[in-house]
Amino acid sequence: MSTLVGLDTVSHPTSDTTTMPKNQTNARTAKPSTTGPWVIDTRDIGRRPGLSRGYQRTAPAPVGFGLPEVVGVLPGVDVELDLLVESVVEGVLVSGTATADTVGECSRCLEPLSGTVEVDLTELFAYPDSATEATTDEDEVSRLVDDLIDLEPAVRDAVVLALPQVPLCTPDCRGLCPGCGARWVELEPDHTHETIDPRWAALKERFGGTEEES
Structure with missing residues (x-):
């Protein structure tokens, strides 16, 4: 526990252990409840x-x-x-x-x-x-x-x-695959998704096959 240098403590600290239901206000200048652990x-x-x-x-x-x-x-x-x-x-x-x-x-x-x-x-x-x-x-x-x-x-x-504003499971977390939403850490190293030129997408949907075949 941190202490303040320069103040003499003339009484020995005592222990006050209390567990009570919360009943407090958040305002720093408002009147607190007369009881409670806070x-x-x-x-x-x-x-x-x-x-x-x-x-x-x-x-x-x-x-x-x-x-x-x-x-x-x-x-x-x-x-x-x-x-x-x-x-x-x-x-x-x-x-x-x-x-x-x-x-x-x-x-x-x-x-x-x-x-x-x-x-x-x-x-x-x-x-x-x-x-x-x-x-x-x-x-x-x-x-x-x-x-x-x-x-x-x-x-x-x-x-x-x-608290961290950007919490991470590990400092080097790679996040999610944008194609399937799976965690990168759980995917194979060569995991990829086929990328189709939008100009050929309609043809593939109609006739099947890959972009190169079309």
């Missing part, structure tokens, strides 16, 4: 800079954790969170990792794909009325709302950015 109550940490706490949680992936019809984390799949939450002057800093299983299909041969995505997180949640909150737009920095932080939007954004 929500952390920062009152458990305190506001003195340097205080910290570790969290290990399993949260169900909501809709939108990926690239539609390409690759992503299916709704309901477990997202493993391993986080350090630290109190800093301007708010609460969350760092750590999120890991989940992914599914998709190869963009060349359309074969099903499965794998794992692991992303590093470093997200500041600004205190209300802090200098950071006052000098940044709502979509630039996340906010604490009623001492709660909603992890879902930050994790979702990190996962989407980490």
Whole structure:
């Protein structure tokens, strides 16, 4: 798990393992639910800079954790969170990792794909009325709302950015044969399709035979 250099941790991180149904909003500035695996109550940490706490949680992936019809984390799949939450002057800093299983299909041969995505997180949640909150737009920095932080939007954004836009089963995948639609990897090396000059196609259809015979 990544840590931030320059902050002293004065409390020993503790483990908080929770599995609960999802009940979260996607808006970074909206009020989070008061419970759920994606929500952390920062009152458990305190506001003195340097205080910290570790969290290990399993949260169900909501809709939108990926690239539609390409690759992503299916709704309901477990997202493993391993986080350090630290109190800093301007708010609460969350760092750590999120890991989940992914599914998709190869963009060349359309074969099903499965794998794992692991992303590093470093997200500041600004205190209300802090200098950071006052000098940044709502979509630039996340906010604490009623001492709660909603992890879902930050994790979702990190996962989407980490996923390949053009997923491949192998780096050298040759894709599909344009003539028959079969995967090149499953075809014989000398696989070809007869190409007929359009000017002779009607004659072949009527009389049969090859282009040369016509």
